[in-house]
Amino acid sequence: MIALEDLRFVVALSRTGSLSAAARALDVTPPALSMRLKKLEAVLGVNLVVRNSxxxxxxxxxEQLVHEAQSLLARVDGLADSLSGGAFAGPLRVVAPFGFGRIHVAPVMAAFIRDxxxxxxxxxxxxxxxNSNVEADVVIHIGTVRDSSWVAHLLARNARWVCASPSYLRRCGTPSHPRELAQHACLSVRESEEDVTLWRYKSSRTSSRRSEALRISPALTSNNGEVVREWAVAGLGIALRSEWDVAPSVKRGELRRLFVEYEFEGADILALVPTRRGVSARVSHFVESLKTRFQPKPPWRSI
Structure with a gap:
C-alpha cells in the first residue's frame, strides 16, 4: 500500500535529483530514504529510478508515479480549502533569501496568518x-530564472547599485567611470550560479545602449549580502548590491550611489510557483498578497 509519505518522497526526489538532497529536505537520513525507495519498488514491483555516475x-x-503523486498531493493539500467553506486552510511553505525574507516576506506572512x-x-x-525549494509552495527568488518547471510572478523590478561609504570615497577617491573600479577595493557577494566578479553595465545616456562588462578582483567576499553591505558602510570598499538592500543606507547617508548615469544588470524579485503541482487557493492568495506589498511601488522606493 502506498502512503502519503511515499508520494511526498518521490516528489522530493524528483525535485532534488538525489537521495541525499531529498533526505535534507525531508529531515531524515539518506539510509532511511534509500530503504523507503527499496520498499516502495518492492510493493509496486517495478524499478522507479536508475542510478548512474x-x-x-x-x-x-x-516518471508516471511522480506525475500522479504531484496531482494527488495537490488535491490533498487543497482538500482543507474546499471543506472549509471558502476559508483558506492547510499548509503554506515559503522559502526566501535571508535578508529579503526577514525584512519583506515575514511581515506579509504575519498579516496573511492573522487574516x-x-x-x-x-x-x-x-x-x-x-536550491532549498523542495516541497515549497512559493520560492522568493532574486535574479533570472532558468528552470521552466516554475511559473514566475514578478513582484518588483530591482536595480543593482554601486555604492561606497563617504569615508571610503574621502580616503580613496571617487571613481568617475566603472573601468576605474580596477583601482579600488571591491566587495562581492558569492551566490550559487552567478559569476559575481563580472559586473555588467551600460550607459543610460547613449543611444546604442551597448552592454559592457568589468571583471573585478574582490578585496572581500561573503555569501551573505547583509555582511557585504555592512562592510561597505564601514568603509572597506565598493559594493554592487540590490536596490532593495542599499536604498535605506543611501537615504540615511551611510552610502553614496556611484555611476548614476550607468545601469548595472538588475535582478528582479520573483515569486516562483511549481508548474507541475496544482496551485491551491491559499497559495494563489498569498502570491497576490505579496504583489500588493510590492506593487505599484516597492517599499524601498517609499522611504
Missing part, C-alpha cells in the same frame, strides 16, 4: 532559496 534518473514507471488563522505557514530563510 551523475546521480539518478526516473524510469518511465517512476487566515487556519493556514499553517512555514517560512524557511536560505542563502540559496532556489
Amino acid at each position: 551523475r546521480g539518478l534518473r526516473f524510469t518511465p514507471e517512476g 487566515h488563522p487556519q493556514v499553517r505557514a512555514t517560512l524557511d530563510l536560505s542563502e540559496t532559496p532556489w
Whole structure:
C-alpha cells in the first residue's frame, strides 16, 4: 500500500535529483530514504529510478508515479480549502533569501496568518532559496530564472547599485567611470550560479545602449549580502548590491550611489510557483498578497 509519505518522497526526489538532497529536505537520513525507495519498488514491483555516475534518473514507471503523486498531493493539500467553506486552510511553505525574507516576506506572512488563522505557514530563510525549494509552495527568488518547471510572478523590478561609504570615497577617491573600479577595493557577494566578479553595465545616456562588462578582483567576499553591505558602510570598499538592500543606507547617508548615469544588470524579485503541482487557493492568495506589498511601488522606493 502506498502512503502519503511515499508520494511526498518521490516528489522530493524528483525535485532534488538525489537521495541525499531529498533526505535534507525531508529531515531524515539518506539510509532511511534509500530503504523507503527499496520498499516502495518492492510493493509496486517495478524499478522507479536508475542510478548512474551523475546521480539518478526516473524510469518511465517512476516518471508516471511522480506525475500522479504531484496531482494527488495537490488535491490533498487543497482538500482543507474546499471543506472549509471558502476559508483558506492547510499548509503554506515559503522559502526566501535571508535578508529579503526577514525584512519583506515575514511581515506579509504575519498579516496573511492573522487574516487566515487556519493556514499553517512555514517560512524557511536560505542563502540559496532556489536550491532549498523542495516541497515549497512559493520560492522568493532574486535574479533570472532558468528552470521552466516554475511559473514566475514578478513582484518588483530591482536595480543593482554601486555604492561606497563617504569615508571610503574621502580616503580613496571617487571613481568617475566603472573601468576605474580596477583601482579600488571591491566587495562581492558569492551566490550559487552567478559569476559575481563580472559586473555588467551600460550607459543610460547613449543611444546604442551597448552592454559592457568589468571583471573585478574582490578585496572581500561573503555569501551573505547583509555582511557585504555592512562592510561597505564601514568603509572597506565598493559594493554592487540590490536596490532593495542599499536604498535605506543611501537615504540615511551611510552610502553614496556611484555611476548614476550607468545601469548595472538588475535582478528582479520573483515569486516562483511549481508548474507541475496544482496551485491551491491559499497559495494563489498569498502570491497576490505579496504583489500588493510590492506593487505599484516597492517599499524601498517609499522611504
